Amino acid sequence: MPSAEIVRRVEQIARHSCTSLYTPPVCHDPIFTPLFTSLFTSIGFSAGAASFAASVATAITTTALTIGLQMLMAPKPPKPEALKAPLAQPIPYRIWAVGRTRLAGAYMLWESKGHRLFAVQAIAGHRIKSFNRYWLHDDEVTINGSGFVASPGGGRYANNSVKIQSRLGLPTETPYADAVAEFSSEGLWTNDHRGDGQASVCLFAGATRQKDQNKRFPYGVPQLSVEIDGALCWDFRDPAQDPANPATWLWTRNSALICAWHLCFNEFGFGLDYQKALLPVIDLWKEEADICDEDVPLAGGGTEKRYQCNGTDTTENGPKAGLNAILATCDGHLVSRGDGARILTVGKFRESRCATLTDGDIVGHNVQYGQLFEDEINRLIPKFTYPATDYSTSDTDYFEDTAAQLTAGRVLADEAEYQWVHQWRQARRLGKRDWLRLREKARGSIDVRLSGINSVYARWVRLETPRRLPSLNGKLVENRRSILALSKAAGFTMDIVGHPENIDAWTPATDEGAQPPVPSAPNAAGIPTPVINLVQAKPKNGTVYIRVVIIDPENASLTPHVRYRVKDIDGLGTHGAWVEQAFPDADPSVGYINLNTNVVPSDQLLEVQVAFTTARGAYSDWSITEEVVSTADPTPPVALSSFTLTGSAPRLGNAAFSFAVGNDTHVKTVQLYRVPTGNIFDPDTATAVGAPIAVTSSNSYAYTDGDTSRTNMLANPGFDTDTVWGKGTGWTISGGKAHHAAGTSAGVSQALSFTAGIVYRSAYTISARTGGSFRAQLLSSPNVQGTIRSANGTWLDKLTAIASSTAYNLLATSDGVGDLDDTVLFAETVSCAPQGVWDYYAVPVNGSGIRGPSSGPAVVTII
Incomplete structure (x- = not known):
């Protein structure tokens, strides 16, 4: 018998699902609400269960920590300054890196023999894209084709005294031959020391005469650090990339793509199954990745990407440290959904990511409308990693409230850490968002009923609370963290802060501030490096x-x-x-x-x-x-004047179109695409039809996708006469249709010649059906069967002939009652457009590959 507690909880949920207390959006939400039930299935409703008790304290949402006590207590990746010196530990922690960053890794080999020093350094515990730059101490050096360092001047590292080699971390790597030659006899470094899957560098340094040693190595034993382009990540917007095949992935700085990689594919990340964590909500992830790639205008002209991520962490920290650093680069908000899916929302307000809470959804609240003096911040200093100062921590112009400083009698400053941000303007944009949130007076927590499920998944919540929270009625608040709180007679506890109305406002001329100063860094000749x-x-x-x-x-x-x-x-x-x-x-x-x-x-x-x-x-x-x-033409072309489907049905392996180009000098080509009918059209993921069609202004064009040579093999395909077709028991042909009456399973057929191994496409229309089912067949030994159809409509099949195929047959079951018409059969070729119902779109493109507005869809059934 179920316990009284279980019965009580089930009854409570039932009441919520049928009364006015249930938030209206929940009733209609096709994504969030149904899947949340899996969370309750997994944890159960037994009040005494340990798993239930643990899940009560489980956070559903995670937001980037950049300011305050929580940030100070949270584990953090190593500072960029600490990454420039190689680690020397008996068992060093593994390292992983994303985007572009500078690091020295950890020694795997540090040994001298004769006058030569050999050092092998583990750079990253995974494959990376490339090694870009090299430093010996703070001297940036270049290497020739043989790996020898070119002296930067002053006699340093001269006469081929230093050699650098590298490995990207391929699944099967190549050992460093020079180290093997020196140490294989002792078993210290052999051909088995390949470092599979481990990006690494190897340094060889040769001592010289004592009087020249200080000139050649003025800083002592050379310490090597490198700039790398880190992990390859799956870009789910690119159909050429396969999540199951890392060889198809590409390097990226996109914060959303890196976040997805860390959650699912990073060996040192969370290890989630991408099919559960990403695929159910992949369109939401695509939206966030596109926002990260948006071009933000700069005060001096040009643009930069909105959110980029570059950083390094070690396994000394758990995966949460890296996740927080990634989220900090995009003002990110991450939701753990009950079915295992993860939903990322980056820092750009959208109404589509809002939910609503009413008085009936809230059972308690603790909201303050001001701050204690000890918690006040009246100056915020964004800090980031600056490549222009050799990858060291720097800060941007700060944000401050001078009036608040006068009231407080002093400056109350805090730092916002964006350690994995390398663009000073991006740090300023993120800093402004955090600064505006800091200035919001309304903050605290609210206890939400189970009826408010949707709100815990949303980043922004609109309050309709004239009785419970009248001062916030109609206001927008941000969901900073939500946790399960069933033990508090509520579904969840949500930490909130008021949402600034102007948080997305950005005026480059005034908001960018000044570029952080770069101290003069003269080379050996005393000439400063440009900034x-x-x-x-x-x-x-x-x-x-x-x-x-x-x-x-x-x-x-x-x-x-x-x-x-x-x-x-x-x-x-x-x-x-x-x-x-x-x-x-x-x-x-x-x-x-x-x-x-x-x-x-x-x-x-x-x-x-x-x-x-x-x-x-x-x-x-x-x-x-x-x-x-180097975009030569940044102006997108205008939409096409027309885009229409031509020809008539049935369309045997092809679809024909015509389109007209308007008076537009920017358009150079038109690209056709197709997607399954009803699907959202995205030219980055849709199937491109053929090569781009070269066009000129104010002209019309025709294009056919597929093979125009196909003809119907069937005679009398529309049953216009009672001829050709062989009729089984219960079949009659009249009025332009073949009709089957109940009684016996039988078919109408035509004897034809087939070629074994060839695929034949079939189509027929069922109408006036009142029972049973129909299917297409090639009469063979055994028969080649099509799919059983038990509804009215036009149905498509592919039938692969075998050596004994002799006839095409449309079979009705014994209880099959209905009419057949419009039959088609033809042999498929490699040139045929794919069978199915498709939406076709046409997109004009300028000479620099910039797309204009799409035209379509033109809906086509291709047999």
Whole structure:
């Protein structure tokens, strides 16, 4: 017998599901509500169960911790400054890295033999994309094709005294031959020391004569650190990438994609099953990834991506430390749903991510409308990792309330940590969001009934509470954390803070602030390294040039040089050659120098660097690398004038269309796409039909998808006469239809010739059905069977002939009553468009690959 507690709880849920206390959106929500029941199934309703007690304290939502006591107590990834020196531990923790970052890893081998030192360093416990830059101590160095370090000057690391090699961490790696040659006889380092799946570097350093040793190695034993592009991640927006095949994944800085990787695919992450955690809500994840990739305008011109993530952590910390760092890069809010799905919402308000709570949904609250003095913050300082200062912690201009400082009598400052943010403008955007939340007076917690299930999954909640919380009635609050709280006579406890109405407002000219200062970092020749403020692609008359803005070094004797190269010339990651241009006549203006290059290759991803030269031609170090897409035409084309389906049914393996291009000089091609009918159209995931069609302004075009040579093999396919078809018992042909009456299972058939192994496409229409079922067959030994159909409609099948196939048959069961018509049968070819019901769309594209508005859908049934 069920316990009284179980009966009481079930009755309570039943009351909630049928009274006005139940929040209306719950009744109609197709995603959240039904799946939440799995949570109760898994934990049970036994009040004495240990699993139930544990789940009561389980948090449903997680938000980024960047400020305050919770942030101080939370585990955090190592500081960027700590990553520049290799770890020397007997058993070091494993390391993982995402985005672009600098680190030194941990020693796997540190041994000398004769006058040579050998060091192998584990960089990351997974495959990475690339090694980009190398440092010996704080000297950035370059290596030649053999791996030897080119001396930066002053005799340092000269005469091929240092050699650096690297491994990306492939599933089966290659051992370092030089180390094997030196230490294999002792068994210290052999061909078995491959480091499979472990990205690593190997350094060999040779001592020199005592009098030259300090000149060659002025800082002592060389310590190697590297800049890498870290983990490859599954981009669920790209149909070419397979979640089950990491070889198809690509490197990314997108915060949402990295979050998904850490949850499901990172060996050192949460280890969730992506089929449960991501796939049920994959459209929501795609939306967040697209928002992270949105272009945000910059004060000086150009754009940068809204949210990017770059960082490193070790297994000394649990996966929550890395998750918090990732969420901090995008002002993220992560929900753990009852069925195992995870829902991410990044920092951009949308009404679609809102829920509503009413008076009837709330059983208690604890809301404050102000802050205690000891909790007040009147200055917020965003901190981030700055590549321009060799990957060290830096801060941006702060946000402050001077009036509050006067009232308090002092500055009450706190820091917001965005450690895995490398763009100072992004840190400012995130800092502003946190600052506006800090200024909100309403904050606290509310206890929510089970009827308010939807609200715990939503990031933003609109309160309709004229009786319970009249001061917040009609207001929007943010759900900062929700936990199960069934033991408190409520479904959940939700921590809330008022939602600033202007949290998404961003005016680059005033909100960006100033670029953080970069201390002068002269090279061995005493020449400072340039600091880039902005890189922007500028179209001009169908071509494109690069605008580079650098900070004025306040030294008129220095001449800036810009160089660029195509990042990937062959799709395999091969860099193009550097192209360099000097600017001897560049003049400073208001603290900056503006450099406009000659024409560069259009519509390519370019890497850009800047250096200074002296009057004698000596070079500074090259600046950090900035990337820019050289878009020649940023203007999207206008929509097509028309897009229509042509021809008539039945469409045997093809669909024909016509479209017209308006008076638009930007349009260069039109791409057709198809998706299963009723599906949401996304050109990044839809199937592209054929190659882009070259077009010109104010012209019309025709296009056919598929094979136009197919013909119907059946004679009298519409049953226009009572001929050709062989009729089984119960079949009659009249009035342009074949009719079957109940009594005997039999078919109507035509004898035909078939080729074994060939696929034949079949179609027929059922109407006036009152019972039983029908199916298409190839009469063979045994018969080749189509799918059983027991409803009116047009039905499609594929039948693969065998050697004994002799006839096409439409079989009715003994109780089958109905009419058949419009029969089709033909042999499929590789050129045929796929069988099914499809929505076709047409998208105009300009010369730089920028899409215009789509036209469609044109709905087509292809047999």
